[in-house]
Amino acid sequence: MNKKYFNLLIIISIxxxxxxxxEHSNLxxxxxxxxxxxxxxxxxxxxxxxxxVIDLLINYNAIDYLSNFFGKFMTRxxxxxxxxxxxxxxxxxxxxxxxxxxxxxxLEKNIINELEANKLLAFTHFSNPLFIIESIGSSFLKNPxxxxxxxxxxxxxxxxxxxxxxxxYINLGSKSTLDNKKKxxxxxxxxxxxxxxxxxxxxxxGIITFFMIITTLIKTNxxxxxxxxALISGILEITEGIYFTINLNISLKLKATLITFFLSFGxxxxxxxxxxILDNKKINYLNYFLMRLFHAFISSSLVFLILSFMI
Numbered sequence: 577m578n579k580k581y582f583n584l585l586i587i588i589s590i591x592x593x594x595x596x597x598x599e600h601s602n603l604x605x606x607x608x609x610x611x612x613x614x615x616x617x618x619x620x621x622x623x624x625x626x627x628x629v630i631d632l633l634i635n636y637n638a639i640d641y642l643s644n645f646f647g648k649f650m651t652r653x654x655x656x657x658x659x660x661x662x663x664x665x666x667x668x669x670x671x672x673x674x675x676x677x678x679x680x681x682x683l684e685k686n687i688i689n690e691l692e693a694n695k696l697l698a699f700t701h702f703s704n705p706l707f708i709i710e711s712i713g714s715s716f717l718k719n720p721x722x723x724x725x726x727x728x729x730x731x732x733x734x735x736x737x738x739x740x741x742x743x744x745y746i747n748l749g750s751k752s753t754l755d756n757k758k759k760x761x762x763x764x765x766x767x768x769x770x771x772x773x774x775x776x777x778x779x780x781x782g783i784i785t786f787f788m789i790i791t792t793l794i795k796t797n798x799x800x801x802x803x804x805x806a807l808i809s810g811i812l813e814i815t816e817g818i819y820f821t822i823n824l825n826i827s828l829k830l831k832a833t834l835i836t837f838f839l840s841f842g843x844x845x846x847x848x849x850x851x852x853i854l855d856n857k858k859i860n861y862l863n864y865f866l867m868r869l870f871h872a873f874i875s876s877s878l879v880f881l882i883l884s885f886m887i
Contacts, residue, residue, distance in 0.1 A: 596793045607792045611785040626670050631769035655742040659687045671704030676853040690858040691745045698867040699738030703839045716822050729878040787813040787845040810838035813845040829883040836879045841872035
Protein backbone atom coordinates (compact mmCIF):
# COMPACT_ATOMS: atom_id res chain seq x y z
CA MET A 577 0.00 0.00 0.00
CA ASN A 578 1.22 3.47 -0.88
CA LYS A 579 2.61 5.21 2.22
CA LYS A 580 0.42 8.26 1.60
CA TYR A 581 -2.77 6.17 1.62
CA PHE A 582 -1.57 4.15 4.57
CA ASN A 583 -1.03 7.34 6.59
CA LEU A 584 -4.49 8.56 5.54
CA LEU A 585 -5.98 5.27 6.74
CA ILE A 586 -4.23 5.68 10.10
CA ILE A 587 -5.53 9.25 10.45
CA ILE A 588 -9.10 8.17 9.67
CA SER A 589 -8.84 5.30 12.15
CA ILE A 590 -7.60 7.65 14.88
CA UNK A 591 -10.50 10.05 14.27
CA UNK A 592 -12.98 7.14 14.40
CA UNK A 593 -11.36 5.96 17.62
CA UNK A 594 -11.64 9.48 19.06
CA UNK A 595 -15.29 9.67 18.04
CA UNK A 596 -15.99 6.32 19.75
CA UNK A 597 -14.31 7.56 22.93
CA UNK A 598 -16.63 10.60 23.05
CA GLU A 599 -19.64 8.50 22.07
CA HIS A 600 -19.04 5.98 24.85
CA SER A 601 -17.22 8.19 27.35
CA ASN A 602 -18.77 6.58 30.45
CA LEU A 603 -17.85 3.11 29.26
CA UNK A 604 -14.31 4.21 28.39
CA UNK A 605 -13.92 5.81 31.81
CA UNK A 606 -15.02 2.58 33.49
CA UNK A 607 -12.52 0.65 31.36
CA UNK A 608 -9.71 3.01 32.37
CA UNK A 609 -10.58 2.50 36.05
CA UNK A 610 -10.56 -1.26 35.43
CA UNK A 611 -7.17 -1.19 33.67
CA UNK A 612 -5.74 1.03 36.41
CA UNK A 613 -6.91 -1.45 39.05
CA UNK A 614 -5.47 -4.36 37.06
CA UNK A 615 -2.14 -2.56 36.63
CA UNK A 616 -1.85 -1.33 40.23
CA UNK A 617 -2.99 -4.47 42.04
CA UNK A 618 -1.55 -7.14 39.72
CA UNK A 619 1.42 -5.79 37.76
CA UNK A 620 3.01 -3.27 40.12
CA UNK A 621 3.35 -5.65 43.16
CA UNK A 622 5.07 -8.30 41.03
CA UNK A 623 7.00 -6.34 38.40
CA UNK A 624 8.25 -3.42 40.50
CA UNK A 625 10.35 -5.37 43.08
CA UNK A 626 11.43 -8.07 40.60
CA UNK A 627 12.64 -5.62 37.94
CA UNK A 628 14.55 -3.53 40.48
CA VAL A 629 16.28 -6.59 41.96
CA ILE A 630 17.14 -7.96 38.52
CA ASP A 631 18.45 -4.57 37.38
CA LEU A 632 20.74 -4.54 40.42
CA LEU A 633 21.86 -8.10 39.65
CA ILE A 634 22.77 -7.06 36.11
CA ASN A 635 24.77 -4.09 37.41
CA TYR A 636 26.68 -6.35 39.78
CA ASN A 637 27.46 -8.90 37.04
CA ALA A 638 25.05 -11.67 38.02
CA ILE A 639 25.07 -12.54 34.30
CA ASP A 640 28.56 -13.99 34.68
CA TYR A 641 27.78 -15.93 37.83
CA LEU A 642 24.62 -17.50 36.45
CA SER A 643 26.28 -18.30 33.14
CA ASN A 644 28.98 -20.27 34.97
CA PHE A 645 26.33 -22.51 36.53
CA PHE A 646 23.79 -22.84 33.70
CA GLY A 647 25.75 -21.77 30.62
CA LYS A 648 26.44 -25.31 29.40
CA PHE A 649 22.70 -25.98 29.18
CA MET A 650 22.22 -22.96 26.89
CA THR A 651 25.18 -23.81 24.65
CA ARG A 652 24.38 -27.52 24.30
CA UNK A 653 20.58 -27.43 24.13
CA UNK A 654 19.92 -24.12 22.35
CA UNK A 655 23.38 -23.31 20.91
CA UNK A 656 23.31 -19.87 22.50
CA UNK A 657 26.03 -18.00 24.38
CA UNK A 658 26.28 -19.02 28.01
CA UNK A 659 25.41 -15.47 29.15
CA UNK A 660 21.89 -15.93 27.76
CA UNK A 661 21.17 -18.35 30.62
CA UNK A 662 20.48 -15.20 32.64
CA UNK A 663 17.59 -14.23 30.35
CA UNK A 664 16.21 -17.75 30.10
CA UNK A 665 16.16 -18.47 33.84
CA UNK A 666 14.78 -15.12 34.97
CA UNK A 667 12.11 -15.13 32.25
CA UNK A 668 10.92 -18.48 33.62
CA UNK A 669 10.39 -16.86 37.01
CA UNK A 670 9.10 -13.38 36.21
CA UNK A 671 7.05 -13.99 33.06
CA UNK A 672 6.48 -11.82 29.99
CA UNK A 673 7.32 -9.16 28.92
CA UNK A 674 10.40 -9.40 31.18
CA UNK A 675 12.55 -11.29 28.64
CA UNK A 676 12.57 -8.22 26.40
CA UNK A 677 14.02 -6.12 29.24
CA UNK A 678 16.78 -8.67 29.92
CA UNK A 679 17.53 -9.06 26.21
CA UNK A 680 17.79 -5.30 25.89
CA UNK A 681 20.32 -5.27 28.75
CA UNK A 682 22.47 -7.87 26.97
CA LEU A 683 22.25 -5.89 23.72
CA GLU A 684 23.29 -2.66 25.44
CA LYS A 685 26.28 -4.41 27.01
CA ASN A 686 27.21 -5.87 23.58
CA ILE A 687 27.06 -9.40 24.98
CA ILE A 688 24.72 -10.51 22.18
CA ASN A 689 23.94 -9.05 18.78
CA GLU A 690 20.52 -8.43 17.23
CA LEU A 691 20.42 -11.78 15.42
CA GLU A 692 20.97 -13.57 18.71
CA ALA A 693 18.36 -11.32 20.33
CA ASN A 694 15.75 -12.43 17.78
CA LYS A 695 16.57 -16.07 18.35
CA LEU A 696 16.45 -15.70 22.14
CA LEU A 697 13.21 -13.71 22.12
CA ALA A 698 11.44 -16.48 20.20
CA PHE A 699 11.67 -19.04 23.04
CA THR A 700 11.71 -16.93 26.22
CA HIS A 701 8.01 -16.02 26.07
CA PHE A 702 6.97 -17.37 29.49
CA SER A 703 3.88 -16.47 31.46
CA ASN A 704 4.33 -15.97 35.19
CA PRO A 705 4.13 -19.46 36.80
CA LEU A 706 2.23 -18.22 39.87
CA PHE A 707 -0.36 -16.59 37.65
CA ILE A 708 -0.94 -19.88 35.80
CA ILE A 709 -1.03 -22.11 38.88
CA GLU A 710 -2.83 -19.86 41.35
CA SER A 711 -4.97 -17.49 39.30
CA ILE A 712 -5.87 -19.71 36.35
CA GLY A 713 -5.68 -23.19 37.89
CA SER A 714 -6.97 -22.64 41.41
CA SER A 715 -9.11 -19.49 41.14
CA PHE A 716 -10.57 -19.47 37.62
CA LEU A 717 -10.76 -23.16 36.69
CA LYS A 718 -11.08 -24.42 40.31
CA ASN A 719 -8.62 -27.20 39.49
CA PRO A 720 -4.92 -26.80 40.47
CA UNK A 721 -3.95 -29.89 38.43
CA UNK A 722 -5.09 -28.20 35.24
CA UNK A 723 -2.97 -25.19 36.18
CA UNK A 724 0.13 -27.40 36.30
CA UNK A 725 -0.83 -29.04 32.99
CA UNK A 726 -1.15 -25.63 31.33
CA UNK A 727 2.17 -24.54 32.86
CA UNK A 728 3.97 -27.68 31.67
CA UNK A 729 2.58 -27.45 28.13
CA UNK A 730 3.33 -23.72 27.94
CA UNK A 731 6.93 -24.23 29.07
CA UNK A 732 7.59 -27.39 27.07
CA UNK A 733 6.57 -25.75 23.80
CA UNK A 734 8.96 -22.88 24.46
CA UNK A 735 11.77 -25.40 24.97
CA UNK A 736 10.84 -27.08 21.68
CA UNK A 737 10.89 -23.75 19.83
CA UNK A 738 14.37 -23.03 21.18
CA UNK A 739 15.61 -26.54 20.42
CA UNK A 740 14.33 -26.72 16.83
CA UNK A 741 15.67 -23.23 16.07
CA UNK A 742 19.06 -23.86 17.68
CA UNK A 743 20.84 -24.00 14.30
CA UNK A 744 19.29 -20.79 12.93
CA TYR A 745 22.14 -18.63 14.22
CA ILE A 746 25.16 -19.92 16.11
CA ASN A 747 27.73 -17.70 17.81
CA LEU A 748 29.07 -19.27 20.99
CA GLY A 749 31.88 -16.82 21.58
CA SER A 750 31.42 -15.42 25.08
CA LYS A 751 32.26 -11.95 26.26
CA SER A 752 33.09 -11.46 29.93
CA THR A 753 31.21 -8.68 31.68
CA LEU A 754 33.32 -8.80 34.85
CA ASP A 755 36.24 -7.15 33.04
CA ASN A 756 33.99 -4.22 32.13
CA LYS A 757 32.56 -3.68 35.60
CA LYS A 758 31.68 -0.04 36.21
CA LYS A 759 32.61 1.61 39.48
CA UNK A 760 29.12 2.79 40.42
CA UNK A 761 27.85 3.20 43.97
CA UNK A 762 24.96 1.05 45.18
CA UNK A 763 22.80 4.16 45.72
CA UNK A 764 23.24 5.24 42.09
CA UNK A 765 22.55 1.71 40.87
CA UNK A 766 19.37 1.58 42.95
CA UNK A 767 18.26 5.01 41.75
CA UNK A 768 18.76 4.05 38.09
CA UNK A 769 16.99 0.72 38.64
CA UNK A 770 13.94 2.44 40.16
CA UNK A 771 13.86 5.00 37.36
CA UNK A 772 14.10 2.34 34.63
CA UNK A 773 11.47 0.15 36.28
CA UNK A 774 8.98 3.02 36.69
CA UNK A 775 9.42 3.95 33.03
CA UNK A 776 8.60 0.39 31.98
CA UNK A 777 5.65 0.14 34.38
CA UNK A 778 4.03 3.33 33.05
CA UNK A 779 4.66 2.17 29.49
CA UNK A 780 2.90 -1.12 30.25
CA UNK A 781 0.03 0.76 31.91
CA GLY A 782 -0.53 2.86 28.80
CA ILE A 783 -0.46 -0.12 26.45
CA ILE A 784 -2.78 -2.25 28.60
CA THR A 785 -5.28 0.62 28.93
CA PHE A 786 -5.20 1.31 25.19
CA PHE A 787 -5.94 -2.32 24.29
CA MET A 788 -8.64 -2.69 26.93
CA ILE A 789 -10.40 0.40 25.51
CA ILE A 790 -10.21 -1.07 22.00
CA THR A 791 -11.61 -4.39 23.23
CA THR A 792 -14.45 -2.62 25.04
CA LEU A 793 -15.39 -0.55 21.97
CA ILE A 794 -15.36 -3.62 19.73
CA LYS A 795 -17.72 -5.47 22.08
CA THR A 796 -19.97 -2.41 22.29
CA ASN A 797 -20.29 -1.84 18.54
CA UNK A 798 -20.44 -5.42 17.30
CA UNK A 799 -23.12 -7.93 18.21
CA UNK A 800 -20.76 -10.85 18.76
CA UNK A 801 -21.45 -14.28 20.17
CA UNK A 802 -19.88 -14.94 23.61
CA UNK A 803 -17.30 -17.31 22.06
CA UNK A 804 -16.19 -14.84 19.36
CA UNK A 805 -16.14 -12.10 21.98
CA ALA A 806 -13.81 -14.19 24.17
CA LEU A 807 -11.62 -15.08 21.18
CA ILE A 808 -11.16 -11.49 20.00
CA SER A 809 -10.59 -10.28 23.56
CA GLY A 810 -7.93 -12.95 24.23
CA ILE A 811 -6.08 -12.25 20.99
CA LEU A 812 -5.95 -8.54 21.85
CA GLU A 813 -5.44 -8.69 25.64
CA ILE A 814 -4.94 -11.87 27.70
CA THR A 815 -6.71 -11.03 30.94
CA GLU A 816 -9.90 -9.91 29.21
CA GLY A 817 -9.88 -13.06 27.09
CA ILE A 818 -9.44 -15.30 30.13
CA TYR A 819 -12.24 -13.54 31.99
CA PHE A 820 -14.73 -14.05 29.13
CA THR A 821 -13.56 -17.62 28.53
CA ILE A 822 -14.27 -18.59 32.14
CA ASN A 823 -17.89 -17.49 31.68
CA LEU A 824 -18.45 -19.39 28.43
CA ASN A 825 -20.91 -22.26 28.41
CA ILE A 826 -18.32 -24.82 27.25
CA SER A 827 -16.53 -27.76 28.86
CA LEU A 828 -13.67 -27.31 31.31
CA LYS A 829 -11.34 -28.98 28.79
CA LEU A 830 -12.17 -26.41 26.09
CA LYS A 831 -11.82 -23.53 28.55
CA ALA A 832 -8.34 -24.72 29.55
CA THR A 833 -7.37 -25.20 25.88
CA LEU A 834 -8.52 -21.71 24.88
CA ILE A 835 -6.81 -20.09 27.88
CA THR A 836 -3.56 -21.90 27.02
CA PHE A 837 -3.81 -20.55 23.47
CA PHE A 838 -4.16 -16.98 24.77
CA LEU A 839 -1.24 -17.36 27.20
CA SER A 840 1.13 -18.78 24.62
CA PHE A 841 0.17 -16.33 21.88
CA GLY A 842 0.48 -13.49 24.38
CA UNK A 843 -2.04 -11.17 22.80
CA UNK A 844 -1.15 -8.13 20.71
CA UNK A 845 -1.04 -6.16 23.95
CA UNK A 846 1.97 -8.21 25.12
CA UNK A 847 3.52 -8.05 21.65
CA UNK A 848 3.39 -4.26 21.77
CA UNK A 849 4.86 -4.25 25.29
CA UNK A 850 7.78 -6.41 24.14
CA UNK A 851 8.58 -4.28 21.11
CA UNK A 852 8.11 -1.02 23.00
CA ILE A 853 10.77 -2.14 25.50
CA LEU A 854 13.04 -3.19 22.62
CA ASP A 855 12.55 0.12 20.85
CA ASN A 856 15.28 1.07 18.33
CA LYS A 857 16.52 -2.53 18.18
CA LYS A 858 16.33 -4.55 14.95
CA ILE A 859 13.85 -7.17 16.08
CA ASN A 860 11.99 -9.21 13.46
CA TYR A 861 8.32 -9.02 14.44
CA LEU A 862 7.17 -11.50 11.77
CA ASN A 863 9.44 -14.17 13.22
CA TYR A 864 8.23 -13.40 16.76
CA PHE A 865 4.58 -13.47 15.60
CA LEU A 866 4.98 -16.82 13.83
CA MET A 867 6.70 -18.35 16.86
CA ARG A 868 3.85 -17.16 19.08
CA LEU A 869 1.31 -18.76 16.75
CA PHE A 870 3.29 -22.01 16.78
CA HIS A 871 3.60 -21.79 20.56
CA ALA A 872 -0.15 -21.19 20.93
CA PHE A 873 -1.26 -24.05 18.67
CA ILE A 874 1.16 -26.67 20.04
CA SER A 875 0.73 -25.87 23.74
CA SER A 876 -3.08 -25.69 23.53
CA SER A 877 -3.14 -28.96 21.56
CA LEU A 878 -1.05 -30.62 24.28
CA VAL A 879 -3.47 -29.42 26.97
CA PHE A 880 -6.45 -30.67 24.95
CA LEU A 881 -4.88 -34.12 24.45
CA ILE A 882 -3.82 -34.51 28.09
CA LEU A 883 -7.21 -33.44 29.41
CA SER A 884 -8.94 -35.78 26.96
CA PHE A 885 -7.45 -38.68 28.93
CA MET A 886 -8.20 -37.09 32.30
CA ILE A 887 -11.71 -35.69 31.96
